[in-house]
Every structure is written in structure tokens, then in C-alpha cells.
Amino acid sequence: MLIEGFIDTVRPSRNYSEDSVGRESVHPDQLDQLVRQLRIQRNDDARCEVKACTSDLGSAVWDSVSAFANTSGGMLLLGLDQESGFAPAPGFNLDRVRDQFVDGIGDGGSPGRLVKPPSYAIERGEVDGAxxxxVEVAENDLGSKPCYVRAKGVQGGSFKRVDDKDIKLSASEIFEMQVALTSQDTDRRPVSEAEIDDLDDALVEALLDRRKGSKALRGAKGRAEQLSRLNVTTKDGIVRLAGLLVVGRYPQQFLPRLLIDVTVHPANEKSAPGEPVRFIDREQCEGPLAEAIDQAVSVTARNLRTYSTVEGTARVDHLEIPREVLREAIANAAVHREYHQLFQGQPVTVDVYPNRVVVTNPGGLWGGKTLESLDDGISRCRNQTLMQLLQSVPVADTAGVTVEGQGGGIKMMIHEMEAHALDRPRFRISPDQVVVELRRHGAEIPALRAWLGGLSTDPLSDYDDAALLVAKREGKVGVTDLRDLLRLDSDDIRQLLSDLSNRGLLRFIGGESYELWSDEPRLRTSDEQVIAALSAESPLDIHELSAAVGKSPNTLRPILRRLIGDGHVTPTAPATSRSRKYLRTR
Known part of the structure; x- marks a missing residue:
């Protein structure tokens, strides 16, 4: 949609004054282009809502304003009739509709039709002479959502924009918007039926051993007080949710759906109910959270392809998606998910498709995090007690822990995916859900490995692989490309590229760039210009070619000799002939 052009010229503002309306009208070409697109698609869309408003503004407009404010903003185009092909609506009274909008939004002295109304700006326009x-409606800030229709209440009057529809927000979406910037304590709440005996002795001992000597346990008398200090239990000895999840024997006894559901699908989309094969592997990963995360990583990994490299004298197997990326994605989902009772019936899900792995957690982003700030290195976690406990419980059979809590996980995922020539993780954010998608190499893995293996009999490092794969995919590779991809120092990248060049795998092409080595001589820019100007059917003499490429005949002669010698150009007569012309070799 062409709405973006309007956003640059229409500045949302709640400081309305009648004198400002139409003072700087929309450029006619922009409006014509917008209406032309609406007529082509025969519908409005996610960023534009059209209303005829023949008699008055109409109450449905406020649903759309709420939807735009709660989603990504948008535009109301008032005075066109969609049913008549977006023709001007008969009887449309611009001044009356404008006044009704201003009063309804709350700038006319009355409370207005909306709670938490958005910023807006109004412009006049003309379509077909009418x-x-x-009205450009801005998206509300996170702390001002949800915007809702006052008369319908927050549950019935809060909307979001989905294509051309204004859809009511669900109870969970509304809840997430309301608490997105508030302190959360769900993970600290006691689980009424759980008792100390429901905790796993080995995990409790591991936790206490990790925290031994810490200030948290200084002066604590006995195990009960130690567990209370670490927020495993309340002072009254009731097990907290975070404590149950981290050191409980079987948390799902009390909260059956707080698990990780891994499903492997036969096709690139979920199968419909009733189809013969809906999934080819499925495991519900239960138990304490660290154990469930470890199990989910293993189940996912066993359904991915592997490839091998030789490092030194050893053959090393690699997952097509690095295991540490899988662990980070799944652990993030389990730790940062929403544990409020509205969401306790929803598990974290891991869906494995032939072309991707999709990890979904209930609950939206929290603490002011946005899609744009996910990789800023700043950690914000709604479940602070859960995070703290997981940082102290070791992963089975390792010295590490399930989470680090340093805010670097997303950066690590991006780096590892790019270092293995995979797409960056893709995030989809909604008010009550976060989805991360990890693309697989899929069927490319064997072909890529075979191609790399055919380049050299010497072993190639992961960095060598990445450089060669970039050169293959992009046609060239440079210092800047690899520095951003591999997060290495520029001098280290130069040495890496130089070594690959010395081994006959890359060749220098100027600046700090290299291309894959080829035994065929590389065409210069001037060569390519000449070849592009020639035809395989209609020959040109040197003067015609000179006019076509803007080079003098004397400049062209050595270029033509080189291209004839390399077989790219065919002359029609001997070099001494005045009628000599040139054809592009077929």
C-alpha cells in the first residue's frame, strides 16, 4: 500500500486546531496513487480504512481508530464509497464529519469516544473533483495500550488491525498490553498444593552447593531458611512457582501444560485435522525446567540433518542449525514466557518443518523490549526469580547452566547462524506471543558440503566455509562482509582471505574483495561493455561499436584483440580488411 508516502507529510498531533486542518493539503499525485491502488485491489487494507460517512461519522470508525492505535497506525480515508468502487460518496459533508471526529477523539471538550486516544493529524484532499x-492515526506508545471504545469497555472495545479487518483483542492480548511495563511477580507466587517433599533432593543440593558462601545464604539456619532466602519457597514454607519449575520433582503434577511440546511435521505447514500423517515425531518434554529444555533440544536435534568437517585429524559432526542456537531459542522461550494463569494452559512449542524450526512462547515482549531492540544486549526478564534460580542450577552432565541472563543470547544466535551461512533468526512479535524462526539448509546441506569438499583436499575451517559460501552466493566476498558476519578483527579477516587466495580458492579482484577462483580469465569492465553492445546476429564495424560504447576506435582495438583471442568475439573478415565487423560469439 502507498500509505507510507503520506506518513512523511502528515505529522500526528493531539494539538488540534481548526485553522491547521487543510493548511498543508496532501499532494494530489499521492492521493490519486492511493485511490488508484484501492480501486485495483477493490478493498481497503491493513493501513487504510475507507468510510463513506454520507450522513455522519458512524460508530464503526472508532473501532478502526482503536485498531490502528493498538497495531501499527494507519489512515482513515473518509468520503469515498467502497461499494461504488471508491467513488466519492454523495452527501459527504467534510466539515461536519471533521467536527464529529475531533469531538469523538476528545479534543472538543468532552471525554471522547475512546480511552487512551491516539495522536492524529487531519488533511483535506480531493478525489474526482469531490x-x-x-485522518492519519498514530500507533500508541506501549504504556498507552490498549486504546479502546469507552462505551464497549476494555474487553469488548479493544481492537487490532488484521488486513482490512478490525479484530477484537483477546483477553490475553489485553492483559499483556496492560502489564507490558509493570513489575511482574507471577513466578514468585506460591503453588498452593505443592509441598517441600515435591522438590527434587538432588536438584536442591546442587542449587545450595552453587550458592554456598553467597550473601544470600549468610546466616541462614537450616535448609528451610536457605530455600526461603533463595525464593524457592515463601517464608511460610510454601513452594513458589519458580522453585517448583526449577527444582521440583515433577512440576506438571500441579501445572500439566507447563511443558515444551516438540512436533516434527512432514510438510512445510501443519497438516489439517483428518489427514493421514499429521506429524512424524512428537514429544512433550516435561520435568524440571532445565531437564525439559535439554530434552527439547535433543528431540529437535535428532530430527535435523548433520554434516561433517575434518578438524585436524578428527572428523567432527555438525547440526545444520547449531545446537547452541537451538538451546538459546528454546531456553529463551521457557524463561521469558508468560506464566500468569491466563497462559498456564499453553506450552512452549517447537515445530520442526523440512525448511525451518519455529519456537513459540506464550506472552509478548516485556519491559519495553521491541522487535528493533531484541539484540541490543540489554536483558529484561519478567520472571526475575525464575531467571535467578536457573542461573544456579547446572545442566545435566555439564558444568554450565541453562541461562546466562547477560542479554547476549540473541546476538549469539545471529552470529552463529550467519557464521554457518544461514539466514538470521526471524522474529514475529504479537501482543501475546513471541515466535522465532530458524531457517534450515534443508536439501542444500549435501550439495553445499560436496561443493566445498570439491574445492580443496585440505581441511576447511568453519570460517573458511563461511567465506567461500558468501563468495559463491554473492559473487564476491570482502573484509567488511566477513567482519560483520564473523565478528572477527579486520586484520584477521584479511589474513583469512589471503590464505584462501594462496591456496587457490579465491582470487583478488581489487579493493579488499575476492571472488571464487576460476581457470577462465576474468572479464574486465570494458570487456563486458563491448560484449554487451555486440549481437550474435547483426555485426557492427568498429565505428558503430565506438558510438555504442562511447570509446574511441583506438581504445577499442586492443580490447577487441583480447576478446577475439579469448573466444568472446568473432570477426567477420581478416584484420587487414576495411569491411571487418564483429559479432558476439554464440
């Missing part, structure tokens, strides 16, 4: 009113 006036229209354009």
Missing part, C-alpha cells in the same frame, strides 16, 4: 478527509 472533497475527502484523511
Amino acid at each position: 472533497p475527502v478527509l484523511l
Whole structure:
């Protein structure tokens, strides 16, 4: 949609004054282009809502304003009739509709039709000689969501924009918007039926051993007080949710759906109910959270392809998606998910498709995090007690822990995926859900490994692989490309590329760039210009070619000799002939 052009010229503001309306009207070409696109698609869309408003503004407009404010903003185009092909609506009174909008939004002295109304800006326009009113509605800040229709209440009057529809927000979406910037304590709440005996002795001992000597346990008398100090239990000895999840024997006895559901699908989309094969592997990973995460990583990994490299004298197997990326994605989902009772019936899900792995957690982003700030290295966690406990419980058979809590996990995922020539993780954020998608190499793995293996009999490091794969995919590879990809120092990248060049795998092409080695001579820019100007059917003499490429005949002669010698150009007569012309070799 062409709405973006309007956003640059229409500045949302709640400081409305009648004198400002239409003072700087929309450029006619922009509006014509917008209406032309609406007529082509025969519908409005996610960023534009069209209303005829023949008699008055109409109550449905406020649903759309709420939806735009709660989603990504948008535009109301008032005075066109969608049913008539977006023609001007008969009887549209711009001034009356404008005044009704201003009063309804709350700038006319009354409370207005909306709670938490958005910023907006109004512009006049003209379509087919008739006036229209354009209202640009801004997205509300996170702390001002949800915007809702006052008369319908927050549950019935909060909307989001999905394509051309205004859809009511669910109870969970509304809840997440309301608490997105507030302190959360769900993980600290006691689980009424759980008792100390429901905790796993070995995990409790591991936790206490890790925290031995810490200030948290200084002066604590006995195990009960130690567990209370570490927030495993309340002072009254009731097990907290975080404590149950981390050191409980079987947390699902009390909260059956707080698990990780791994499903492997036969196709790139979920099968419909009733189809013969809906999934080819499925495991519900239960138990204490660290154990469930470890199991989910293993189940996912066993359904991915592997490839091998030779490092030194050893053959090393690699997953097509690095295991540490899988662990980070799944652990993030389990730790940062929403544990409020509205969400306790929803597990974390891991869906393995032939072309991707999708990890989904209930609950939206929290603490002001946005899609744009996910990789800023700053950790914000709604479940602070859960995070703290997991940092102190070791992963089975390792010295490490399940989470680090340093805010570097997303950066690590991006780096590892790119270092293995995989796409960056893709995030999809909604008010009550976070989805991360990890693309697989899929069927490319064997071909890529065979191709790399055919380049050299010497072993190639992961960094060598990444450099060669970039050169293959992009046509060239440079210092800047690899520095950003591998997060190495520029001098280390130069040495890496130089070594690959010395081994006959890359060749220098100027600046700090290299391309894959080829035994065929590389065409210069001037060569390519000449070849592009020639035809395989209609020959040109040197003067015609000179006019075509803008080079003098004397400049062209050595270029033509080289291209003839390399077989790219065919002359029609001997070099001494005045009628000599040139054809592009077929």
C-alpha cells in the first residue's frame, strides 16, 4: 500500500486546531496513487480504512481508530464509497464529519469516544473533483495500550488491525498490553498444593552447593531458611512457582501444560485435522525446567540433518542449525514466557518443518523490549526469580547452566547462524506471543558440503566455509562482509582471505574483495561493455561499436584483440580488411 508516502507529510498531533486542518493539503499525485491502488485491489487494507460517512461519522470508525492505535497506525480515508468502487460518496459533508471526529477523539471538550486516544493529524484532499478527509492515526506508545471504545469497555472495545479487518483483542492480548511495563511477580507466587517433599533432593543440593558462601545464604539456619532466602519457597514454607519449575520433582503434577511440546511435521505447514500423517515425531518434554529444555533440544536435534568437517585429524559432526542456537531459542522461550494463569494452559512449542524450526512462547515482549531492540544486549526478564534460580542450577552432565541472563543470547544466535551461512533468526512479535524462526539448509546441506569438499583436499575451517559460501552466493566476498558476519578483527579477516587466495580458492579482484577462483580469465569492465553492445546476429564495424560504447576506435582495438583471442568475439573478415565487423560469439 502507498500509505507510507503520506506518513512523511502528515505529522500526528493531539494539538488540534481548526485553522491547521487543510493548511498543508496532501499532494494530489499521492492521493490519486492511493485511490488508484484501492480501486485495483477493490478493498481497503491493513493501513487504510475507507468510510463513506454520507450522513455522519458512524460508530464503526472508532473501532478502526482503536485498531490502528493498538497495531501499527494507519489512515482513515473518509468520503469515498467502497461499494461504488471508491467513488466519492454523495452527501459527504467534510466539515461536519471533521467536527464529529475531533469531538469523538476528545479534543472538543468532552471525554471522547475512546480511552487512551491516539495522536492524529487531519488533511483535506480531493478525489474526482469531490472533497475527502484523511485522518492519519498514530500507533500508541506501549504504556498507552490498549486504546479502546469507552462505551464497549476494555474487553469488548479493544481492537487490532488484521488486513482490512478490525479484530477484537483477546483477553490475553489485553492483559499483556496492560502489564507490558509493570513489575511482574507471577513466578514468585506460591503453588498452593505443592509441598517441600515435591522438590527434587538432588536438584536442591546442587542449587545450595552453587550458592554456598553467597550473601544470600549468610546466616541462614537450616535448609528451610536457605530455600526461603533463595525464593524457592515463601517464608511460610510454601513452594513458589519458580522453585517448583526449577527444582521440583515433577512440576506438571500441579501445572500439566507447563511443558515444551516438540512436533516434527512432514510438510512445510501443519497438516489439517483428518489427514493421514499429521506429524512424524512428537514429544512433550516435561520435568524440571532445565531437564525439559535439554530434552527439547535433543528431540529437535535428532530430527535435523548433520554434516561433517575434518578438524585436524578428527572428523567432527555438525547440526545444520547449531545446537547452541537451538538451546538459546528454546531456553529463551521457557524463561521469558508468560506464566500468569491466563497462559498456564499453553506450552512452549517447537515445530520442526523440512525448511525451518519455529519456537513459540506464550506472552509478548516485556519491559519495553521491541522487535528493533531484541539484540541490543540489554536483558529484561519478567520472571526475575525464575531467571535467578536457573542461573544456579547446572545442566545435566555439564558444568554450565541453562541461562546466562547477560542479554547476549540473541546476538549469539545471529552470529552463529550467519557464521554457518544461514539466514538470521526471524522474529514475529504479537501482543501475546513471541515466535522465532530458524531457517534450515534443508536439501542444500549435501550439495553445499560436496561443493566445498570439491574445492580443496585440505581441511576447511568453519570460517573458511563461511567465506567461500558468501563468495559463491554473492559473487564476491570482502573484509567488511566477513567482519560483520564473523565478528572477527579486520586484520584477521584479511589474513583469512589471503590464505584462501594462496591456496587457490579465491582470487583478488581489487579493493579488499575476492571472488571464487576460476581457470577462465576474468572479464574486465570494458570487456563486458563491448560484449554487451555486440549481437550474435547483426555485426557492427568498429565505428558503430565506438558510438555504442562511447570509446574511441583506438581504445577499442586492443580490447577487441583480447576478446577475439579469448573466444568472446568473432570477426567477420581478416584484420587487414576495411569491411571487418564483429559479432558476439554464440
